[in-house]
Amino acid sequence: MEVxxxxxxxxMLLLLAGVxxxxxxxxxxxxxxxxxxxxxxxxxxxxxxxTSAERRLGSFVRFEKNGRFDAAVYSSNGREYRNVFPxxxxxxxxxxxxxxxxxxxxTKSGRxxxxxAAVTITAGxxxxxxxxxxxxxxxxxxxxxx
Numbered sequence: 001m002e003v004x005x006x007x008x009x010x011x012m013l014l015l016l017a018g019v020x021x022x023x024x025x026x027x028x029x030x031x032x033x034x035x036x037x038x039x040x041x042x043x044x045x046x047x048x049x050x051t052s053a054e055r056r057l058g059s060f061v062r063f064e065k066n067g068r069f070d071a072a073v074y075s076s077n078g079r080e081y082r083n084v085f086p087x088x089x090x091x092x093x094x095x096x097x098x099x100x101x102x103x104x105x106x107t108k109s110g111r112x113x114x115x116x117a118a119v120t121i122t123a124g125x126x127x128x129x130x131x132x133x134x135x136x137x138x139x140x141x142x143x144x145x146x
Contacts, residue, residue, distance in 0.1 A: 029139035036131035043125040053105035060096045063087055074104055074112050081112035121123045
């Protein structure tokens with residue numbers, strides 16, 4: 001909510017300063033494209049980490065507070081590994097079962113990727129690249145570059 005209020009205040013200040021609405025629109029398009037590109041970079045790094053990680057079979061142990069969000073903790077070969085991504089809030093009882101074995105990818109630094117993380121990376125990478133391409137090409141079209 002604070003981000004929306006902050007963006008509205010910045011847009012109002014730009015309008016009061018005499019910046020044309022067209023340039024504000026182009027700036028927002030480029031800002032969305034840059035944010036999507038940053039997100040795609042994050043997913044690329046996560047995909048590289050996940051593909052180079054060791055496959056293991058583990059089991060869900062508990063949820064642990066990781067900053068602002070809960071993270072799933074898995075046990076494998078006597079060690080505990082915290083999932084890289086936050087735990088899902090929807091259908092938590094069905095996704096995280098203590099009695100079901102889970103396929104994990106564990107990095108050398110001790111981070112774990114479960115099936116939910118793999119789905120997030122698999123869906124997030126192409127969607128963020130598509131968003132970057134879409135908003136970037138629209139902005140470049142309006143700028144006359146394309």
